Amino acid sequence: MSAEPNSYRTGPDEFGHFGIFGGRYxxxxxxxxxxxxxxxxAAAKADPSFQAxxxxxxxxxxxxxxxxxxAERLTEHYGGAKIYFKRDELNHTGAHKINNCMGQxxxxxxxxxxxxxxxxxxxxxxxxxxxxCARFGLECVVxxxxxxxxxxxxxxxxxxxxxxxxxxxxxxxxTLKDAMNDALRDWVSNVDxxxxxxxxxxxxxxxxxxxxxxxxxxxxxxxxxxxxxxGRLPDSLVACIGGGSNAMGLFYPFLDDKDVRIIxxxxxxxxxxxxxxAASLTGGSPGVLHGNRTYLLQDDDGQILDAHSISAxxxxxxIGPEHSWLNDSGRVEYVSVTDDEALECxxxxxxxxxxxxxxxxxxxxxHVEKIAPDLPADHLLVMNMCGRGDKDVFTVADALxxxx
Amino acid sequence: MSxxxxxxxxxxxxxxxxxxxxxxxxxxIMAADPDYETSLEILKxxxxxxADMIEIGVMYSDPMxxxxxxxxxxxxxxxxxxRVTRTLDMVRKFRESDDATPLILMGYYNxxxxxxxxxxxxxxxxxxxxxxxxxxxxxxxxxxxxxPALEAGMHFIRLATPTTDDERxxxxxxxxxxxxxxxxxxxxxxxKSADTSTIHAAVTRLKRHTxxxxxxxFGIKTPQQAGAVAEVADATVVGSAIVQTIADxxxxxxxxxxxxxxxxxxxxxxxxxxxxxxxxxxxx
Numbered sequence: 001m002s003a004e005p006n007s008y009r010t011g012p013d014e015f016g017h018f019g020i021f022g023g024r025y026x027x028x029x030x031x032x033x034x035x036x037x038x039x040x041x042a043a044a045k046a047d048p049s050f051q052a053x054x055x056x057x058x059x060x061x062x063x064x065x066x067x068x069x070x071a072e073r074l075t076e077h078y079g080g081a082k083i084y085f086k087r088d089e090l091n092h093t094g095a096h097k098i099n100n101c102m103g104q105x106x107x108x109x110x111x112x113x114x115x116x117x118x119x120x121x122x123x124x125x126x127x128x129x130x131x132x133c134a135r136f137g138l139e140c141v142v143x144x145x146x147x148x149x150x151x152x153x154x155x156x157x158x159x160x161x162x163x164x165x166x167x168x169x170x171x172x173x174x175t176l177k178d179a180m181n182d183a184l185r186d187w188v189s190n191v192d193x194x195x196x197x198x199x200x201x202x203x204x205x206x207x208x209x210x211x212x213x214x215x216x217x218x219x220x221x222x223x224x225x226x227x228x229x230x231g232r233l234p235d236s237l238v239a240c241i242g243g244g245s246n247a248m249g250l251f252y253p254f255l256d257d258k259d260v261r262i263i264x265x266x267x268x269x270x271x272x273x274x275x276x277x278a279a280s281l282t283g284g285s286p287g288v289l290h291g292n293r294t295y296l297l298q299d300d301d302g303q304i305l306d307a308h309s310i311s312a313x314x315x316x317x318x319i320g321p322e323h324s325w326l327n328d329s330g331r332v333e334y335v336s337v338t339d340d341e342a343l344e345c346x347x348x349x350x351x352x353x354x355x356x357x358x359x360x361x362x363x364x365x366x367h368v369e370k371i372a373p374d375l376p377a378d379h380l381l382v383m384n385m386c387g388r389g390d391k392d393v394f395t396v397a398d399a400l401x402x403x404x
Numbered sequence: 405m406s407x408x409x410x411x412x413x414x415x416x417x418x419x420x421x422x423x424x425x426x427x428x429x430x431x432x433i434m435a436a437d438p439d440y441e442t443s444l445e446i447l448k449x450x451x452x453x454x455a456d457m458i459e460i461g462v463m464y465s466d467p468m469x470x471x472x473x474x475x476x477x478x479x480x481x482x483x484x485x486x487r488v489t490r491t492l493d494m495v496r497k498f499r500e501s502d503d504a505t506p507l508i509l510m511g512y513y514n515x516x517x518x519x520x521x522x523x524x525x526x527x528x529x530x531x532x533x534x535x536x537x538x539x540x541x542x543x544x545x546x547x548x549x550x551x552p553a554l555e556a557g558m559h560f561i562r563l564a565t566p567t568t569d570d571e572r573x574x575x576x577x578x579x580x581x582x583x584x585x586x587x588x589x590x591x592x593x594x595x596k597s598a599d600t601s602t603i604h605a606a607v608t609r610l611k612r613h614t615x616x617x618x619x620x621x622f623g624i625k626t627p628q629q630a631g632a633v634a635e636v637a638d639a640t641v642v643g644s645a646i647v648q649t650i651a652d653x654x655x656x657x658x659x660x661x662x663x664x665x666x667x668x669x670x671x672x673x674x675x676x677x678x679x680x681x682x683x684x685x686x687x688x
Contacts, residue, residue: 302518
């Protein structure tokens with residue numbers, strides 16, 4: 001993209017495109033359904049009572065606003081930028097995922113849907129979906145890769161406690177992308193009563209825009225809280241990216257503040273050169289998967305490749321289409337960090353701040369570690385602490401060679 | 405948009421069958437399932453086994469509209485060395501001995517997008533492909549491939565489904581060519597089956613909106629079902645059941661057993677017999 005747009009907040013267009021990215025690449029059977037979701041969401045967005053209802057639940061059930069916390073000891077440790085955490089790990093269910101689930105479940109109710117399906121990778125979106133389904137008494141079916149079920153056993157049990165049915169996905173590589181395929185297959189087969197509650201800013205239009213809108217509460221609060229704390233906007237924002245919903249949520253309200261530097265952190269797994277990573281932007285190319293055009297990990301025959309990351313939540317071979325557009329337009333910088341770098345920061349944050357971060361934001365922190373020491377002390381940096389690490393203790397113990 | 409001149413094979417075949425007074429039988433196989441050579445042998449044998457037209461699956465790693473049988477076929481094809489280039493190769497080899505049977509490639513958009521739309525249309529046409537069915541390209545994305553295909557004289561066969569209501573149907577039919585593929589069930593390939601009266605009503609509805617032939621597929625597994633569909637539609641498509649016959653004739657290592665090709669063709673003959681025996685009623 002050559003010319004700088006007047007605003008980075010006008011997308012998508014009426015066809016769901018962010019530049020060349022996004023769109024609606026789905027089977028005809030699903031087209032009428034996603035058009036129905038689009039219309040219902042447009043109506044809800046225009047209805048003040050919908051936002052009022054959502055705000056009530058976000059406040060009293062999710063626990064918003066989440067604090068903007070000055071991470072004093074990490075700031076001292078790195079000796080540079082002033083580091084703040086946006087504490088979305090303190091939300092009910094332990095991650096940012098529930099912001100979106102609460103919005104979509106209220107929409108599904110408005111649409112009169114009785115059965116909710118979802119895909120999950122790390123299990124955080126599955127738990128958040130199962131939670132809101134329990135709260136509103138709706139049937140819940142969660143598709144989860146067999147590989148992920150194995151490495152995220154506590155979340156599987158949580159979903160079951162919440163009354164959800166967890167369907168192991170063995171097709172393809174048995175991870176998040178295959179769970180999404182099976183969820184789409186379920187939706188095609190159950191068109192009348194089912195609502196597909198997609199967990200990230202991917203999928204066909206209107207999901208990328210809708211999920212972004214529901215997650216934008218993160219960035220909106222951050223603006224207000226930083227104004228209150230420091231009397232001005234932050235200088236930089238850092239967030240990890242799998243599909244990219246926590247990052248879109250933090251970034252979106254700041255996209256037109258040209259002085260705010262924005263950085264998305266992908267998972268480099270064993271390293272970009274190893275070929276075993278999940279960095280779609282830094283190591284992939286544009287293609288079409290799961291209803292949208294975006295950067296993907298793929299071979300020269302257009303076959304989707306396996307992603308790898310120690311973090312199940314980042315282990316996806318694509319990325320939300322709006323990120324692809326923000327990458328190509330140059331507004332947001334995208335970088336990547338390895339499993340090992342994330343593991344180091346997982347431990348460091350636990351020891352210095354008394355916060356056990358999820359492996360996903362540990363990636364964001366690993367990039368903060370790279371830039372913070374060289375930034376001046378008055379540089380305000382916000383990192384999205386988008387999930388807590390309780391779910392990851394087994395994975396981390398295993399990676400560190402500790403037997404539990 | 406100006407539509408290019410097509411190969412004419414699809415039109416000629418439907419015209420001949422109209423004269424004969426029967427529906428077309430259209431088998432589906434996945435290219436390179438279970439390996440390239442076996443797949444080519446099956447392909448070459450299909451016309452003599454009663455195929456009036458053939459759908460060739462183009463392998464894709466994430467086939468979101470396909471059920472377990474065709475997913476498994478895709479994995480075998482991947483191991484069998486399926487690539488877009490080799491699938492076009494297979495078409496070229498078929499055309500050495502058969503210049504009449506229409507060949508339709510069926511799959512998903514990404515492998516074509518990565519191959520390059522313009523180059524793909526030239527190469528596919530040159531190889532002898534007559535039409536495309538691309539599952540994840542609804543009319544909303546027509547500028548991607550549908551319109552370039554029509555301009556290049558390649559049929560773009562659209563899927564209409566039970567969820568395509570009367571309001572939406574004209575948009576779905578507008579840029580379709582060759583024939584319309586009616587997906588008989590709301591579901592993935594090879595699972596649920598629709599009953600004949602439902603299919604009859606659906607075909608009648610489609611006929612009110614288009615003069616194009618109507619093919620019906622998804623969930624048709626036996627010669628009886630194929631025959632029943634042939635009574636109301638212009639073509640009957642069978643995919644998963646044929647692909648399953650391939651799966652049933654593999655050895656423990658997933659390699660083709662000696663009798664595999666003949667077993668598949670025998671089943672195809674049975675299906676085709678079902679279609680040929682069906683006394684055809686007017687869809688109205």
